[in-house]
Amino acid sequence: NAGVMQNPRHLVRRRGQEARLRCSPMKGHSHVYWYRQLPEEGLKFMVYLQKENIIDESGMPKERFSAEFPKEGPSILRIQQVVRGDSAAYFCASSISGSSASTDTQYFGPGTRLTVL
Amino acid sequence: AQSVAQPEDQVNVAEGNPLTVKCTYSVSGNPYLFWYVQYPNRGLQFLLKYITGDNLVKGSYGFEAEFNKSQTSFHLKKPSALVSDSALYFCAVRDIGDDKIIFGKGTRLHILP
Numbered sequence: 285n286a287g288v289m290q291n292p293r294h295l296v297r298r299r300g301q302e303a304r305l306r307c308s309p310m311k312g313h314s315h316v317y318w319y320r321q322l323p324e325e326g327l328k329f330m331v332y333l334q335k336e337n338i339i340d341e342s343g344m345p346k347e348r349f350s351a352e353f354p355k356e357g358p359s360i361l362r363i364q365q366v367v368r369g370d371s372a373a374y375f376c377a378s379s380i381s382g383s384s385a386s387t388d389t390q391y392f393g394p395g396t397r398l399t400v401l
Numbered sequence: 402a403q404s405v406a407q408p409e410d411q412v413n414v415a416e417g418n419p420l421t422v423k424c425t426y427s428v429s430g431n432p433y434l435f436w437y438v439q440y441p442n443r444g445l446q447f448l449l450k451y452i453t454g455d456n457l458v459k460g461s462y463g464f465e466a467e468f469n470k471s472q473t474s475f476h477l478k479k480p481s482a483l484v485s486d487s488a489l490y491f492c493a494v495r496d497i498g499d500d501k502i503i504f505g506k507g508t509r510l511h512i513l514p
Contacts, residue, residue, distance in 0.1 A: 288444075290444075317501070317502075319504075325506055325507075326491055326504035326505055326506045326507050327445070327491070327504045328504075329501040329502065329503070332500050332501060339500065340500055340501060342501075343501070375444055375445065377445075389435075389447055389450060390447075390502060391447060392437070392444040392445040392446070392447075393444050394443055394444040395443075395444050397442075
């Protein structure tokens with residue numbers, strides 16, 4: 285059973301360009317979470333999605349960032365007009381279920397390291 | 402509001418000695434608690450979690466953690482450290498009724514040969 289897949293592993297963008305990060309959850313998992321890790325810091329929650337629904341986006345910046353998890357295909361984290369401060373590692377996690385009563389573990393992908401020049 | 406504190410940025414332990422990585426938490430209700438490990442340029446690997454029941458939780462690679470409700474702590478322990486245990490360790494908490502995990506800043510563990 286393959287784990288959580290993320291691509292690309294490394295992404296370099298110039299200021300003003302768009303970054304698209306992809307996440308395929310573990311087989312059988314329908315809940316996806318995105319986290320951002322700045323250098324020498326812990327992970328910060330960004331957004332929680334189920335298929336075709338955003339459940340909690342309380343950690344997403346109000347502008348330039350968006351996320352989706354379509355019925356078919358991977359979850360996408362999209363950053364428009366990137367700035368240097370967006371440089372970070374972006375991790376995706378998935379779980380079998382994700383309700384607030386769930387005790388399921390979140391399993392993490394290897395991350396995408398975004399560098400903005 | 403939920404929070405997690407890992408008071409030590411770095412812990413150094415000689416190989417073969419017992420290790421402890423400290424974690425304290427703050428939640429409004431009953432917590433779900435987790436430990437994850439991160440190796441260089443890799444994602445987080447799940448080590449163990451506490452949901453309910455026995456306060457001593459056993460996890461992967463010989464690690465265990467003890468839930469102490471009165472001290473609001475969830476310290477990670479291992480009886481005998483290996484050099485390969487050197488990595489960045491994250492404690493995390495999730496409040497019952499919430500769907501997001503809150504992570505501590507991490508503790509870098511160095512096992513000295």
